[in-house]
Amino acid sequence: MSLAAISNPFHSPVVSDPWEGPEIDVISVHQSAFARCCEAVATVRARPHSASVLVYGESGSGKTHLLARLRARVAGEGDGSGSFQKAIFVSAPLRASARMIWRHLRDCLVGDLLRRSGDGGAQLERLLLGLLSKYRLISGDGPLWLAQRRQEARRDDLPCRELEELFDRMDSAGRLSYNLRVALGHLLLGRHRGLAAAWLRGESLPEEALRKLEIMPEPDGDDELEDQARQLVTALSCLATAELPIIFCFDQIEALQLDPQDTSGLIAFGQMISALYAETRRVLIISCVQISFLGALNQSVRGADLDRIREFAEVSLNPLTWDEAQQLIKARMDAQPELKRLRAGRPDSLWPLREEEVKAAFTGAGCIARRLIAHCAALFEAQRGGEAVAIPTTPSVEVFLKAALEERRRKALESGEPSQTNQIITHGLPSLLLLAGNRWRQRNRDVPAGVDLLFESAEGDVAIGLCNNRPGPGLVKKLDQLRRVAEDAPATKLILLRDSRLPIGRTASKTRELRERLLKKGARWVEPSAEALATLDALRRLLSDAKSGELDNRGDTVELKTVQDWLARHLAADLKDVLNEMAPGDVMPPPEELYEEIAELLGRQHVVSVADAAALLGRKVEEVEACAQTHSDRVGALGDPPAVLFRLVSDV
Amino acid sequence: MSNEQASHPEAVACALRALRESAQPLTVAKLAKAIPKSALKSKKDLPELLKQMVRAGQIRSHKARSSVYWLPGLEEQASERILEALSEIPLTQTDLKSKLRSLLIGWPQTRRDEMLARLIKEKRVYKVPPLTGKAALLSVRDEATPQDYVRLALQLAVDRLKTRGLTVEQVLTVAREVLKPAPVSPAISPSSHDAADLERLILERMLRLNPSAVNGAPVQLSQLRQALRSEISDKDVFDRTIMRLAEHGRVVAHRHDYAGGLSQEDLAALVSDGQGNYFIAVTLRD
Numbered sequence: 001m002s003l004a005a006i007s008n009p010f011h012s013p014v015v016s017d018p019w020e021g022p023e024i025d026v027i028s029v030h031q032s033a034f035a036r037c038c039e040a041v042a043t044v045r046a047r048p049h050s051a052s053v054l055v056y057g058e059s060g061s062g063k064t065h066l067l068a069r070l071r072a073r074v075a076g077e078g079d080g081s082g083s084f085q086k087a088i089f090v091s092a093p094l095r096a097s098a099r100m101i102w103r104h105l106r107d108c109l110v111g112d113l114l115r116r117s118g119d120g121g122a123q124l125e126r127l128l129l130g131l132l133s134k135y136r137l138i139s140g141d142g143p144l145w146l147a148q149r150r151q152e153a154r155r156d157d158l159p160c161r162e163l164e165e166l167f168d169r170m171d172s173a174g175r176l177s178y179n180l181r182v183a184l185g186h187l188l189l190g191r192h193r194g195l196a197a198a199w200l201r202g203e204s205l206p207e208e209a210l211r212k213l214e215i216m217p218e219p220d221g222d223d224e225l226e227d228q229a230r231q232l233v234t235a236l237s238c239l240a241t242a243e244l245p246i247i248f249c250f251d252q253i254e255a256l257q258l259d260p261q262d263t264s265g266l267i268a269f270g271q272m273i274s275a276l277y278a279e280t281r282r283v284l285i286i287s288c289v290q291i292s293f294l295g296a297l298n299q300s301v302r303g304a305d306l307d308r309i310r311e312f313a314e315v316s317l318n319p320l321t322w323d324e325a326q327q328l329i330k331a332r333m334d335a336q337p338e339l340k341r342l343r344a345g346r347p348d349s350l351w352p353l354r355e356e357e358v359k360a361a362f363t364g365a366g367c368i369a370r371r372l373i374a375h376c377a378a379l380f381e382a383q384r385g386g387e388a389v390a391i392p393t394t395p396s397v398e399v400f401l402k403a404a405l406e407e408r409r410r411k412a413l414e415s416g417e418p419s420q421t422n423q424i425i426t427h428g429l430p431s432l433l434l435l436a437g438n439r440w441r442q443r444n445r446d447v448p449a450g451v452d453l454l455f456e457s458a459e460g461d462v463a464i465g466l467c468n469n470r471p472g473p474g475l476v477k478k479l480d481q482l483r484r485v486a487e488d489a490p491a492t493k494l495i496l497l498r499d500s501r502l503p504i505g506r507t508a509s510k511t512r513e514l515r516e517r518l519l520k521k522g523a524r525w526v527e528p529s530a531e532a533l534a535t536l537d538a539l540r541r542l543l544s545d546a547k548s549g550e551l552d553n554r555g556d557t558v559e560l561k562t563v564q565d566w567l568a569r570h571l572a573a574d575l576k577d578v579l580n581e582m583a584p585g586d587v588m589p590p591p592e593e594l595y596e597e598i599a600e601l602l603g604r605q606h607v608v609s610v611a612d613a614a615a616l617l618g619r620k621v622e623e624v625e626a627c628a629q630t631h632s633d634r635v636g637a638l639g640d641p642p643a644v645l646f647r648l649v650s651d652v
Numbered sequence: 653m654s655n656e657q658a659s660h661p662e663a664v665a666c667a668l669r670a671l672r673e674s675a676q677p678l679t680v681a682k683l684a685k686a687i688p689k690s691a692l693k694s695k696k697d698l699p700e701l702l703k704q705m706v707r708a709g710q711i712r713s714h715k716a717r718s719s720v721y722w723l724p725g726l727e728e729q730a731s732e733r734i735l736e737a738l739s740e741i742p743l744t745q746t747d748l749k750s751k752l753r754s755l756l757i758g759w760p761q762t763r764r765d766e767m768l769a770r771l772i773k774e775k776r777v778y779k780v781p782p783l784t785g786k787a788a789l790l791s792v793r794d795e796a797t798p799q800d801y802v803r804l805a806l807q808l809a810v811d812r813l814k815t816r817g818l819t820v821e822q823v824l825t826v827a828r829e830v831l832k833p834a835p836v837s838p839a840i841s842p843s844s845h846d847a848a849d850l851e852r853l854i855l856e857r858m859l860r861l862n863p864s865a866v867n868g869a870p871v872q873l874s875q876l877r878q879a880l881r882s883e884i885s886d887k888d889v890f891d892r893t894i895m896r897l898a899e900h901g902r903v904v905a906h907r908h909d910y911a912g913g914l915s916q917e918d919l920a921a922l923v924s925d926g927q928g929n930y931f932i933a934v935t936l937r938d
Contacts, residue, residue: 177709314869318904
């Protein structure tokens with residue numbers, strides 16, 4: 001077999017998610033940093049404390065790779081010796097706004113606890129089974145016991161007495177609330193899994209769903225939600241044990257900063273880590289930052305919080321030495337059996353690459369892993385042609401960024417849910433405004449209750465209230481708070497945003513009445529579409545990746561400024577539409593009530609005849625027909641005039 | 653399951669807001685004032701509602717004084733105050749308890765004692781040997797530093813000399829006179845010191861700036877430059893020495909990822925290798 005038939009062993013240079021890979025791992029690379037992380041794991045096993053490690057590195061140095069190595073090790077995928085005990089792994093890339101940082105962590109924690117890992121069971125199951133076993137409430141094979149209990153749970157609807165006993169014994173401090181205990185019980189026994197998981201993530205559930213879960217309603221104002229998220233995160237963290245500690249890995253900390261003057265995200269991060277460290281035990285916190293961010297971290301995070309963030313150790317991922325580089329190159333090439341065979345017995349250990357050409361990637365005594373791998377990929381491609389030819393050029397930045405944005409938009413459309421809307425808007429909208437050259441300046445102090453984003457502009461303050469709660473007391477309270485803002489500060493421009501996928505039904509009379517009052521006072525009502533939100537989500541993810549040095553164009557890290565300039569130039573097309581939708585120049589007409597009623601109906605019954613819809617809504621058939629035709633971009637209709645209505649879903 | 657809370661969501665929200673805005677635990681009477689009349693059917697419902705909230709884990713109280721409530725997060729703030737009190741100087745248990753009376757207003761005494769006991773159990777507060785006497789001292793470090801003992805000795809001197817009419821300032825002035833100032837090392841210039849001296853000076857100062865550097869923690873080059881400005885005033889000399897240390901494998905120099913976007917002032921604070929690369933931090937090589 002010739003080189004031409006062998007796939008390039010240096011493709012896919014970046015581990016972008018600790019839950020992926022690492023396919024090839026040279027253990028001697030970053031060995032000392034990894035050893036410090038392992039010592040920290042051992043420390044939280046040995047002492048009833050939490051510990052915290054701060055990892056620095058240049059972009060592409062392998063921070064995420066290090067986390068992936070640790071994740072694989074604690075999942076038991078390591079060297080197969082089983083010598084390294086297991087742990088629960090949580091990855092939290094910080095694409096979040098300061099005001100929602102705990103809610104974001106709650107989402108990451110719950111998402112990863114419900115993720116299957118190692119032996120096939122969810123991490124949460126392992127955690128709870130481990131505790132039941134530790135407290136001698138079950139004996140023998142935990143998964144077998146669980147399978148039996150689940151079978152019993154299908155027959156009757158009784159709570160799991162062992163779990164109740166466990167919570168009573170282990171939670172003398174009362175951190176595990178009644179609701180949390182109930183939700184954990186459902187998840188362990190496999191009952192109402194979807195609903196229980198949604199509640200655990202912090203999604204707003206209708207009363208009917210809460211009744212089904214036997215969960216008590218909780219206040220859902222903005223402050224309360226952030227408090228609840230904090231309590232839930234610390235409560236779940238209390239499930240960590242010496243045998244099964246929890247490892248939180250915070251990445252993309254740079255994405256918390258809107259611009260170099262914005263310190264709110266970093267302050268919130270410092271406070272969150274401090275609280276997590278102080279209120280938990282057997283928890284290891286690993287925070288990864290770019291070394292270029294060292295100054296910002298030192299300046300913006302409170303001293304006491306910074307001490308907590310780096311309490312156990314500060315470690316740096318150094319550029320690779322020549323020895324390490326050679327090991328990495330050989331490991332990559334020898335992982336392919338055909339290439340290994342071709343290389344066997346060659347005097348030049350790096351064949352088919354040439355040492356002097358590989359060394360060209362080095363700056364001084366070292367080279368960053370990502371740069372080295374991309375350089376070797378290009379050299380290998382050139383060698384595969386049979387002769388030393390010019391190294392293939394990397395795609396232009398324009399082409400790369402267009403593809404990167406599109407890829408993120410596609411994923412956002414596939415997985416986008418209204419429960420993510422607040423996070424997308426609070427994190428993404430300030431960046432979008434900045435890119436658009438808007439002179440609005442975000443203010444984080446003295447923000448009135450009910451307002452989620454406050455901007456100062458030459459024409460006065462602009463307040464944005466996110467009204468994505470389900471109709472109920474929470475939304476009524478929010479609108480009432482915003483009414484107070486409209487009355488107390490009439491000069492403030494008020495924009496009310498609600499995800500277009502969340503129509504307000506006709507039964508929500510109080511909500512509708514308050515909205516009417518607000519609109520009469522000059523507030524704007526804006527309903528961004530699923531497509532607009534997906535584009536905004538893609539934009540904030542692209543910027544977050546650029547801020548944390550993870551935008552890799554074949555070994556070249558694409559700088560934030562380049563991305564910002566490119567996005568700003570392209571605001572003329574897609575993104576400008578998004579901005580106009582979010583913060584329109586003209587007063588938006590109030591939403592048509594009948595359209596909202598139809599949309600709500602289609603949310604429940606995805607297909608309905610026009611005649612039935614008219615009967616159910618107490619309207620004339622002609623009215624329903626006309627409304628469906630007016631809103632043909634958002635309501636699916638068959639026939640002319642429409643005879644059947646159906647729910648439109650986003651075209652991915 | 654009682655549905656008490658569900659029927660009083662506004663009262664729950666008002667109580668939580670009042671507790672969140674308060675730096676200390678609140679009594680039932682104060683909470684009652686924070687809740688509008690319309691939010692409760694009757695004021696008599698409030699104690700039961702608060703009990704419900706305690707059971708749901710939203711707020712806490714203590715059996716020793718069950719009419720006082722606080723948020724779970726406030727306990728950590730209180731613990732922080734205890735740690736802050738001890739971070740200044742180690743204290744005996746008696747001294748600390750007396751100090752906590754004014755620092756933790758509104759907390760039941762037994763809860764204060766429990767919080768302190770918990771901090772000791774969690775090894776966030778340690779018992780360390782006293783300077784004099786038999787009573788152990790409480791400290792935030794597992795052993796008292798020399799600075800702690802010097803401060804305690806000064807405190808002892810202040811207490812003893814108070815009876816002889818000396819003020820704190822007078823005692824400290826005497827202490828300064830007793831301790832002669834350390835001689836200032838002359839500025840090092842390239843002409844008067846060879847390269848090895850400069851390298852050694854930089855390595856020593858790295859460790860002084862961040863003792864964790866010995867375990868791989870980075871030192872920001874702008875801080876290192878600032879810390880050595882009296883000894884190495886020439887930017888080029890400093891930059892060349894750093895690059896030489898990196899070439900010799902004594903330190904690792906970390907490149908700034910997007911130096912192109914920095915102002916001239918920011919660039920000047922970094923170390924340049926003269927070939928377009930700018931470095932922001934150094935770590936000691938393993």
